[in-house]
Amino acid sequence: MARPVRVVVLGSGSWGTTVAGLAAQNTPTLLWSRNKEIADEINIDRRNHRYLGDRRLPETLRATADINEAAHEADVLVVGVPSYAVRAALEPLAHELRAWVPIVSLTKGLEPGTRLRPTQVISACLPGHPVGLLSGPNIASEIADGKAAASVIAMQDDSVGTALQPLFASKLFRVYRNTDVLGCELGGILKNIVAIAAGMAEGLRVGDNTRAMVLSRGLAEMTRLGEAMGAHARTFAGLTGMGDLIATCTSPASRNRRLGEALARGLSVDEAVAELGQVAEGVRTAPTVMELAREVGVEMPIAAEVAAVVGGHRSPADAYRGLRRVTPGDEEDVV
Numbered sequence: 001m002a003r004p005v006r007v008v009v010l011g012s013g014s015w016g017t018t019v020a021g022l023a024a025q026n027t028p029t030l031l032w033s034r035n036k037e038i039a040d041e042i043n044i045d046r047r048n049h050r051y052l053g054d055r056r057l058p059e060t061l062r063a064t065a066d067i068n069e070a071a072h073e074a075d076v077l078v079v080g081v082p083s084y085a086v087r088a089a090l091e092p093l094a095h096e097l098r099a100w101v102p103i104v105s106l107t108k109g110l111e112p113g114t115r116l117r118p119t120q121v122i123s124a125c126l127p128g129h130p131v132g133l134l135s136g137p138n139i140a141s142e143i144a145d146g147k148a149a150a151s152v153i154a155m156q157d158d159s160v161g162t163a164l165q166p167l168f169a170s171k172l173f174r175v176y177r178n179t180d181v182l183g184c185e186l187g188g189i190l191k192n193i194v195a196i197a198a199g200m201a202e203g204l205r206v207g208d209n210t211r212a213m214v215l216s217r218g219l220a221e222m223t224r225l226g227e228a229m230g231a232h233a234r235t236f237a238g239l240t241g242m243g244d245l246i247a248t249c250t251s252p253a254s255r256n257r258r259l260g261e262a263l264a265r266g267l268s269v270d271e272a273v274a275e276l277g278q279v280a281e282g283v284r285t286a287p288t289v290m291e292l293a294r295e296v297g298v299e300m301p302i303a304a305e306v307a308a309v310v311g312g313h314r315s316p317a318d319a320y321r322g323l324r325r326v327t328p329g330d331e332e333d334v335v
């Protein structure tokens, strides 16, 4: 009988730990943490208190702080660290991973400096591997609480996506497939910027109509940039686009939205990030996305205002005044 597929997850933050918990219910799973205390806590207490509080993890989940053990164990590698750390986390694996191992990114941000998407960074560090992602409206704490959710495995080769689907799926976690890797990845990256705008809206108490405007025009911006870069417009109407946008912009648990609320309370970006204590990818991604938008000639007024606020050039209230200066044209046109 063939031995079961072994999943290795890199990164023991809130989402890496949660996804490792999902996979551990289906197949042997090892979670790598750079922090030995967290690995020990998971193995002994079945908890990751720093990131998931008192939530109990499956008995079958194992953790390690040994990157070589992680590299040698992996039949499937899942990358669950923030965008600024993907390259550093993968470098020790360069000559250790077996050549055919598929790699699944959980990361929803662009690499600072290079502007690369996480799947591009992964391909640069570990060339030749099938690379895709798992993305959707997936607030870690809700999924760790066992609340129902859906996500998408995006892989260019649908047969690889089909093989990966059952490793993460359960009755409460529905996993769909998509071959538009670019569109699915951009959806998860871009919605974080709109969520900061939605958090600022919440903090400024601008009203539900304004919030709805920010969400729908935010989705229009996301779709425009995606299409200009070669993604399918319809992908942005699905779980990884509109679905994730709704979850992140409306959930009080979203870190990006909470960061926007903190900025509206008058905190500086550094103070808001420190208060959060976890990653809010939209902060670093907003200015990088504006560089991409300029390069492909796409207008993104909401992202531009968010980039100005996180860059310290504008207050949240001024950003909302700035949005009012945008001249509305044909709804399906550029601006």
Ligand SMILES: NC(=O)c1ccc[n+]([C@@H]2O[C@H](COP(=O)([O-])OP(=O)(O)OC[C@H]3O[C@@H](n4cnc5c(N)ncnc54)[C@H](O)[C@@H]3O)[C@@H](O)[C@H]2O)c1
Pocket (backbone or CB within 6 Å): 011, 012, 013, 014, 015, 016, 017, 034, 035, 051, 080, 081, 082, 083, 085, 088, 089, 106, 107, 108, 109, 138, 139, 140, 141, 277, 278, 279, 281
């Ligand atoms: N939390 C969620 O609900 C959620 C859901 C979907 C996607 N994501 C995305 O997943 C990614 C990870 O987010 P998270 O919520 O788990 O973040 P987090 O802030 O909860 O944890 C980040 C983890 O990465 C580790 N890390 C940081 N730098 C590292 C390095 N150089 N080497 C190794 N490990 C390093 C930290 O120690 C920590 O364990 C982000 O891109 C995020 O947007 C998060």
Ligand SMILES: O=P(O)(O)OC[C@H](O)CO
Pocket (backbone or CB within 6 Å): 108, 136, 137, 138, 139, 140, 192, 195, 244, 247, 248, 253, 254, 255, 256, 257, 279, 280, 281
């Ligand atoms: O908490 P956030 O804002 O990083 O969002 C988490 C997930 O990306 C939601 O799908």
